[in-house]
Amino acid sequence: MAQAIPPAASPPPNLEGPPSIVDGTTSNSPDMEQLTQAVHAPMQQRVRKTAEKVSADRSGNNNTSSDGSGIARTGSPCREMVVTKDISSPKLSMANSYYAGSLIWISMTSFVVGLVAVVGSQFENAVQSVFKYNDVTQHSACTTVLPILGSMAVLNVGLAFPAMGWQFSMLYQPVTPSSTTVLRLKFLYWCETMFLIQYIGGVVGLVSFIFYGIRLKMEFDGFYSTWGRLAWAVNAVLVLLVAYQWVVFDRFRTHQKRQLGAPNELEHVGSWKFRRWISGLLGKKAKTTSEFRANLYASVKRGQVIEVQALLANALEGLTTENFLDKMGGVDMGIGSVYQWLWRRHNRGKYALVSPLHVAVSHGHVECIHALRQYQANLDIVATTDIFSKELAVPPLFYADSRDTMNVLLEYGANHLMVPSFGTAMTTTVLQHNLFLDRVGLARLLEDHGCDYALTPLHALAAAGDVAAVQYYMKNGVDPDMLGEYYVGLNQRTPLHWAAVMGRTRVVEALLLHRATVDFTDRMGRTPLHWAARHNQVGAINALLSNHANPICLDDSNMTPLDVGSHSGTLREPAVRSLVSCGSLDINGAYCGDTPLHLALKQGHKEAALALIACGADIYQTNRDGRRAIDCCISAELQYSIKKASGSVDVYISYDPPYYAFAKAVCDSVETNFISVNLRPVFET
Known part of the structure; x- marks a missing residue:
């Protein structure tokens, strides 16, 4: 990802955006609406919210604070006081944008060339006299085509206005702060009207050019003079510039809509095939390698686990790497509606070099995924394509179309926040990809794991763990609490959230070193510590706690980071000890109505429950409803395991030493029915 860093520029001022509103209530008062409406306002109208640490109210009473504008805010005892201050309109920083720099550059270039073309066409005689091109007086290239194309290029400079952050040029506005409808x-x-006019004009011009070219046998009046050839060359340059400008604008427009959570249409399906015959011409080793490769891909496709394991046992010997690539076919993407339909490249054959893991994922063979992972297959390897098939250059996670397959990849730690490429059609996350395909179930699964919409390059680099790139952006003045490009992303997460989700400890430390807000809350009220605990990221948890992250901060469901991790079932003993060792967190506290152990047992998370018990959780602690944690087990087997781990006993059996064998047999028989038994000699009773 490091190669995506843009060239060094003068340090831009911070692009400051507000954190999500910290509130523990669901009031719909006008004051609250005023607060929430600012979240999705344009950059100039938003306010900077800086969090100030306040001591937690141990008595459980809600805190009330004012931001100086007469608006009172209420929250839980562990919530932060939010202070707002107005800021001036920020200048554009292209260092943290996927498309803004390219759009401005191509627009300015097109504007300059178009302006020169218009001026040159109106003063043709003067230009010819300067360059001494007096052999031809008038050319249609100058009198008709050149001024039209030049005027189009000049008018299209307006396409760069949205990239400059000007309010009048905003493209979208959310219907409500929490809505995905824009x-x-x-x-x-x-902009779309201009495109349609220019598109129709381009089609008419192309047809006219072909018609008159055939009629005149391609003997246009300007082809035989130096000035005429120069004019036609400028026409060709203008056509290319205008076309590329519209391509970049369309990508910029689509990205702005995507980060607000508004779904779009997308098709991304694939098939695969192999070409082995040419390897016979390259020698015995190449032929053997090709046959081995073909057999492995065929076994993966058919889901033959034993064959896959046998082939992989010799993978390093035969292929030197388990992450080799082979060809896989697919089709292009498309988006609907009149304007978007004109951008669609209709289905045509496309190919990508993919890994065996791509094939296993695309065909849903979970056992093959396990087998490949045992041989350290790269979960985030990106397929290789040509320049016309970049939408197929994605990691295996994009190929998953079933919940089981997706779950396996997520459990192995695949980067679900990965943005495959910067500034192309695939500047998107796997969450957006599945939303475009109407895979709502998979999208909800990804959202539960903290997946987000593509926001800024800094977010993607933070999730990828690229410390050098993150430090580069920080040194160039990019705000570490950035929430999106020109808009606030739907989930309102900072790069620190993304780094915490993926457990990038060094990135977390780098962001905190540059004054990132450690307890910044997202749309769900969750801090980076919540997400680090959700994914059992011990390194990130320790880094956040060492920078004074609040371990008892409650999200919108009144859950602490320990509660979130327990509910997800991913939390293990080292992470629990880190959270509990800070001293302010009660492992038996029912902050949300249930203790962490209640939450783990209700979901059937045995390993998480055992980790909590090892750190001091009480199985007899009651929740808000008066139920004991041990009574919340979803199965007798789970309850038995919890009782054994905590030392709780259902039945005591005393025996005389001569009858130990019989007593042991009775004990084992009782425990097969998930009843905990304590076997002890008579003299110990």
């Missing part, structure tokens, strides 16, 4: 603003209609 309103199309007037400037976007103007």
Whole structure:
């Protein structure tokens, strides 16, 4: 990902965006609406919210604070006091944008070339006299085509206005702060109208050019003079510039809509095939390697686990790496509606070099995924494609189309926040990819794991663990609490959230070193510590706690980080000890109505429950409803395991030493029915 760093530029000022509103209530008062509406306002209208640490109220009473504007905010005892202050309109920082720099650059270039073309076409005689091109007086290339194309290029400079962050040029506006439905603003209609006019004009011009070319046998009047050839060359350059400008604008527009959570249409399916015959011409070793490769791919596709394991046993010997690539076919993407339909490249054969893991995932063979992972297959390896098939250059997670397959990859730690490429059609996350395909179930699974919409390059690099790139952005003045490009992302997460989700400890430390807000809350009220605990990221948990992260901060469900981790079932003993060792967190506290042990047992998470018990959780602690934790087990087997781990006993059996064998047999028979038994001699009773 490091190669995605843009060239060094002068340090831009911080692009500051507000953190999510910290509130423990669900009030719909006008004051609260005023607060929430600012979250999705344009960059100029938003306010900077800085969090100030306050001591936790151990008595459980809610805190009330004011931000100086007469608006009172209430929250849980562990919530932060939020202070707001107005900021001036920030200048554009292209260092943390996927498309803004390219859009501005191509727009300015097109504007300059178009302006020169218009001026040159109106003063043709003067230009010819300067360059002494007096052999031809008038050319249609100058009198008709050149001024039209030049005017189009000049007018298209407006496409760069949204990238400059100007309010009048905003493209979308969310219907409500929490809605994934967006309103199309007037400037976007103007842009689309311009595109349709230019598209129709381009089609008419191409047809006319072909018609008159055939009629005149391609003997246009300007082809035989130096000035005419120069004019036609400028026409060709303008056509290419305008076309590329529209491509970049469309990608910029799509990204702005995506980060607000508004779904779009996408098709991404694939098939695969192999070409082995040419390897016979390359020698015995190449032929053997090709046959081995073909057999492995065929076994993976059919789900033959034993064959896959046997082949992989010799993978390093035969292929030197388990992450080799082979060809896989697919089709292009498309988006609907009149404007978007014109951008669609209709289905045509495309191919990508993919790994065996891509094939196993695309065909849903979970056993093969396990087998490949045993041989350290790279979970985030990106398929290789040509420049016309970049939408297929994605990691295996994008190929998963079943919940079981997705779950396996997520459990192994695949980077679900990965953005495959910067500034292309695949500047997207796997969450957006599945939303575009209407895979709602998979999208909800990804959201539960903390997956988000593609926001900024800094977010993607933080999730990838690229410390050098993150430090580069920080040194160039990028705000570590950035929430998106020009808009606030739907989930309102900072790069620190993304780094915590993926457990990038060094990135977490680097962001905190540059004054990232350690307890920044997202749309769900969760801090980075919540997400680190959710994924059992011990290194990130320790880094956050060492920077004074609040271990008893409650999210919108009144859950602490320990509660979130216990409910997910991923939490293990080292992470629990780190959270409990801070001293302010009660492992038996029922902050949300249930203790962490209640939450783990209700979900049937045995390993998480055992980790909590090892750190001091009480199985007889009651929740808000008066139920003991041990009574919340979803099965007798789970209850038996918990009682054995905690030392709880259902039945005591005393025996005389001569009858130990019989007593042991009775004990084993009783325990097969998941009843805990304590076997002891008579003299110990």
